[in-house]
Amino acid sequence: MELRQLEYFVAVAEERNFTRAAERVHISQSGVSAQIRQLERELGAELFDRSARIATLTVAGKAALEHARAALAAAEAVGQAVGQVTDLIRGRLTVGMVMGCTLTPLFDALAAFHRAHPGVEISLLEDNSDRLVEEVRAGAIDLALIGTATATPEGLDALTIVSERLVVAVPAEHPLAKRRRVTLRDLTAHPIVCMPPGTGLRTVFDRACAAQSLQPTIALQASAADAIADLATRGLGVAILSSSMAVSYGDRLTARIIDDVEAPALLALIWKSAQSTQSAHNPAVRELLRHSREAFAQPDPTEQ
Numbered sequence: 224m225e226l227r228q229l230e231y232f233v234a235v236a237e238e239r240n241f242t243r244a245a246e247r248v249h250i251s252q253s254g255v256s257a258q259i260r261q262l263e264r265e266l267g268a269e270l271f272d273r274s275a276r277i278a279t280l281t282v283a284g285k286a287a288l289e290h291a292r293a294a295l296a297a298a299e300a301v302g303q304a305v306g307q308v309t310d311l312i313r314g315r316l317t318v319g320m321v322m323g324c325t326l327t328p329l330f331d332a333l334a335a336f337h338r339a340h341p342g343v344e345i346s347l348l349e350d351n352s353d354r355l356v357e358e359v360r361a362g363a364i365d366l367a368l369i370g371t372a373t374a375t376p377e378g379l380d381a382l383t384i385v386s387e388r389l390v391v392a393v394p395a396e397h398p399l400a401k402r403r404r405v406t407l408r409d410l411t412a413h414p415i416v417c418m419p420p421g422t423g424l425r426t427v428f429d430r431a432c433a434a435q436s437l438q439p440t441i442a443l444q445a446s447a448a449d450a451i452a453d454l455a456t457r458g459l460g461v462a463i464l465s466s467s468m469a470v471s472y473g474d475r476l477t478a479r480i481i482d483d484v485e486a487p488a489l490l491a492l493i494w495k496s497a498q499s500t501q502s503a504h505n506p507a508v509r510e511l512l513r514h515s516r517e518a519f520a521q522p523d524p525t526e527q
Contacts, residue, residue: 226298228262229291231255232270236288239277316507317346319355319367321422322446326384326490328518329368335514336507343507351421351446359493365508366494370423372430374489378496382512384519385467385490389427392455392462392469392476399461400477407431407483414442416451416460424488428463431484452476 234244235255245252263269270284280288316336320329333345350358352369356376359367368384375381391410393399399410411432418425432439442460445451452472455462462469462476465488469478492515494508 224262224265225258226295228258229294231258232262232284233288233291233295235259235271235278236280236284239279241278244278314340314342314507315344315346316366316511317348317364318511319348319350319358319364319369321352321355321368321370321490322349324349324368324370324490326368328384329515332511332515332518335518336511339514340507340510351419352423352426353421356493359495362495365505366492366511368490368492370418370426371489371491372423372426372486374491376493379493380496381494382492382516383489384492385465386487387465387467389424389431389481389484389488390464390466390469390478391481392452392464392472392478394456394458394475395477397461397477399479402479404482405479407435407437407481410461410463410481411437411439414440414460415463416443416445416454417441417463418446418451419444422446423490424463424465427484427486427488431481431486435483 231244231248234247235241238244238247241252241255245255248255259270266283266287268283269281270287272279272281318333333347336343337345348358348364352371355364355367355369356371356379358364360378369376371381374383391399391405399405399413402409417428420426420429428439443454445454448464448468448471451462451464452468452475454460456472456475464472464478466478466480469476472478492512494512
């Protein structure tokens with residue numbers, strides 16, 4: 224008895240037709256018929272009543288069907304188990320990262336994964352968040368760290384890493400630095416330095432402006448927080464950053480939470496939903512997620 228014979232048997236039983244079953248398993252009808260005849264000889268019983276145009280299971284066929292399905296499922300499980308081990312021995316993992324991001328826990332997670340699975344080749348690509356989302360959906364990237372205004376992009380699974388309010392950061396002598404409360408309308412009276420479209424932080428900012436029918440003047444754009452801070456320090460515009468980004472520039476910029484922008488800017492790890500594709504079960508992705516959860520759960524030494 225061979226697995227292919229059981230596969231053909233199940234196909235005919237489900238299709239109730241030898242021709243359709245042959246199309247399903249991609250061999251000729253005569254090949255399907257011959258293999259099922261061989262199976263019947265080995266079992267000593269006919270599995271189908273062939274007297275009508277519809278292939279109907281005999282009593283023996285009905286008794287065999289669920290066992291045949293279980294045998295095929297068991298064989299598939301064996302292949303998956305071996306495949307998972309193989310993928311973690313000599314697989315490949317493509318990771319995306321939003322431009323300008325320097326979150327060291329992500330690098331710690333990659334390093335821990337590499338130590339545990341040195342045979343897996345890791346590629347790290349930078350892009351804006353919108354393109355990373357599409358690349359993950361398309362399967363070109365296995366896992367990505369993105370900035371987003373939505374906790375879970377449609378069709379993907381996500382793990383939120385950071386959720387923070389937007390702030391405006393300006394030099395100490397700037398008029399906004401002297402205010403205790405800053406609203407979106409206050410800051411849009413000044414030229415603005417911020418991240419480009421396609422980033423999570425910019426999406427939150429643009430949506431907030433649109434909700435109030437405000438049209439800010441975007442003077443300069445940069446993908447890296449350092450560049451945005453440097454430009455604001457030189458008086459070229461007010462910087463729009465997340466609260467944790469602004470902390471790094473406290474020696475030269477004064478940060479104020481934008482009082483009426485309550486929607487947070489998020490950093491999240493995203494990957495294909497288990498409901499959308501089997502590749503979501505990629506063992507390398509699962510392992511990297513485990514290391515990422517551990518890395519991001521560690522306290523930030525700069526906050527101690």
